[in-house]
Amino acid sequence: MHPAILIHGPTASGKTALAIEVARRLDGEVINADSMQVYRDLKVISARPDEDEMRGVPHHLFGHVNAAERYSTGQWLEEARAKIRVLQKKNKRAVIVGGTGLYLLALTQGLSAIPPVPEDVRAQVRDIAEAEGADGLRARLAPHDPETAERLGSGDKQRLARAYEIWLATGRPITDFHNERQPPVLLDREWMGFALTPPRAKLYSKIDRRFEGMLMQGAMAEARALIERGLDPELPAMKAHGMPWLAAFARGEISAEFAAENAKRDTRRYAKRQFTWIGRQFPFWPRIPGTELNDRMRVILALYREIDREMEADYS
Structure with missing residues (x-):
């Protein structure tokens, strides 16, 4: 081989x-x-x-x-x-x-062992991102995944959206999956x-x-x-x-x-x-x-x- x-x-x-x-x-x-x-x-x-x-x-x-x-x-x-x-x-x-x-x-x-996110959750987060932008996503994410919310900047709207949809879909912060x-x-x-x-x-x-x-x-x-x-x-x-x-x-x-x-x-x-x-x-x-x-x-x-x-x- x-x-x-x-x-x-x-x-x-x-x-x-x-x-x-x-x-x-x-x-x-x-x-x-x-x-x-x-x-x-x-x-x-x-x-x-x-x-x-x-x-x-x-x-x-x-x-x-x-x-x-x-x-x-x-x-x-x-x-x-x-x-x-x-x-x-x-x-x-x-x-x-x-x-x-x-x-x-x-x-x-x-x-990373992140499970698939249902399409309805993706659509919900896309609507939030369009209406509220990166700052709105960060504010929603912070109570559930403060580490990620603090680490990602305002130019990281896509990653903020990903982290928020993972939390909505699993009830766990995305950082939980990094070591899995x-x-x-x-x-x-x-x-x-x-x-x-x-x-x-x-x-x-x-x-x-x-x-x-x-x-x-x-x-x-x-x-x-x-x-x-x-x-x-x-x-x-x-x-x-x-x-x-x-x-x-x-x-x-x-x-x-x-x-x-x-x-x-x-x-x-x-x-x-x-x-x-x-x-x-x-x-x-x-x-x-x-x-x-x-x-x-x-x-x-x-x-x-x-x-x-x-x-x-x-x-x-």
Whole structure:
């Protein structure tokens, strides 16, 4: 059995091209770990790899979910587990790539045992969040989960809503579940993770150029198609980077220029948060600051082959 290769990094950092090259060089197959690239309706907006980019390398968990669904980390974890086990039986390397750090954290450290929240509770909390904002959510949460209410700031409306809906659904603060984790899918020495950390100025420039390219490739048409379906704007797919601004433009509420600039800004801010996540959640993952594909490959091959030989020895 070969250890899985995990590749994480901020949006537009070149993860896709690197994962495909790693899989091609090491007889592997690619498994998606990006929460937006699972949606079949977001091919352009999520920068999902196309057939030319895949270059004949098998890809899994890309574009297989309807945008009308609320796809969860738990669902991804179960599907990823099944794909990994199949690849292990075939003696193939699993190359797991994406910008959703929570997916990779759950894969290697286990998923918090929070039970599913009923849809009626979610709807109730969404209404409260819209009417009262983050401050209202915090005031409601504080008597029941003071630790979380104090820790989360006014810019964390989504996390405040999540904590409040968990309390409504279970009668327990979300912190109660943090130490209750399911076993990880990949144990130590069954995987090796790499974090791409390109220079920020260069990355932000690439984010801007990539969004402009998405507009040329049909991002607006994707947004209009989703709007015409009348989907709930709170669905994850409707919150994909740039989607809310494209939707506002499609409804005639803002100009194309205003939509594009704000979409780029939000995506740059997301990339900044991804850098922070890497620093906090994956402190021991080898960093790859270079941007050239060949340089990245040399780092991965040099470090990975050592652990691959050790694992082969363990299972021989």
